[in-house]
Amino acid sequence: MVIDWFKTNMPDPKTELIYTSPYQLLVAVILSAQCTDKRVNIITPNFFERFPSANDLAAASIDEIFSYISSCSYPNNKAKNLHGMANKLIELFNGIVPEEIDDLVKLPGVGRKTANVIASVVFDKPAMAVDTHVFRVSERIGLTKAAKNPLQAEQQLVKYIPEELIPKAHHWLILHGRYVCIARKPKCLECGIREFCKYFQGN
Numbered sequence: 001m002v003i004d005w006f007k008t009n010m011p012d013p014k015t016e017l018i019y020t021s022p023y024q025l026l027v028a029v030i031l032s033a034q035c036t037d038k039r040v041n042i043i044t045p046n047f048f049e050r051f052p053s054a055n056d057l058a059a060a061s062i063d064e065i066f067s068y069i070s071s072c073s074y075p076n077n078k079a080k081n082l083h084g085m086a087n088k089l090i091e092l093f094n095g096i097v098p099e100e101i102d103d104l105v106k107l108p109g110v111g112r113k114t115a116n117v118i119a120s121v122v123f124d125k126p127a128m129a130v131d132t133h134v135f136r137v138s139e140r141i142g143l144t145k146a147a148k149n150p151l152q153a154e155q156q157l158v159k160y161i162p163e164e165l166i167p168k169a170h171h172w173l174i175l176h177g178r179y180v181c182i183a184r185k186p187k188c189l190e191c192g193i194r195e196f197c198k199y200f201q202g203n
Contacts, residue, residue, distance in 0.1 A: 081109025
């Protein structure tokens with residue numbers, strides 16, 4: 001029921017990060033950790049003008065990278081991770097962003113969530129990235145049950161959601177969590193899936 005509603009009302013969901021290549025999306029997703037997509041989209045145009053490829057990023061100093069991303073959260077860590085990611089991308093994959101999750105997580109700053117985003121968004125693989133929105137919304141609706149961490153939530157979701165819809169479902173849940181099923185006070189009366197929702201039925 002929930003999936004049918006999303007298929008009808010959000011047939012073609014997309015990431016709100018602006019990018020034109022796998023490298024650009026990888027950088028943007030690393031920057032987006034605990035930072036809004038809106039803020040990342042403000043930072044990335046100048047960043048990509050200065051560092052259009054992994055080679056340009058690898059050749060830069062961490063201090064210079066920091067100067068381009070200082071307005072996002074945790075810029076010190078992210079500058080180090082971006083520099084490390086670019087160098088490792090060149091060393092292991094000739095500067096080409098790999099498709100497989102096991103390869104992606106070898107890159108500094110790339111955890112399972114980031115790897116799943118790249119795999120699903122760029123390569124259309126059935127990978128379910130679980131961020132705070134997905135974790136919260138899937139539990140509230142009842143798509144997951146007593147998941148203790150993102151990995152448990154991911155495992156439950158990929159069992160429940162048809163494989164071909166997993167890349168879309170990631171965006172459905174993120175966008176629903178960002179605009180309707182918000183953390184502090186979900187907008188239940190505006191929500192199209194409230195009749196199927198465990199949280200709403202319990203209130």
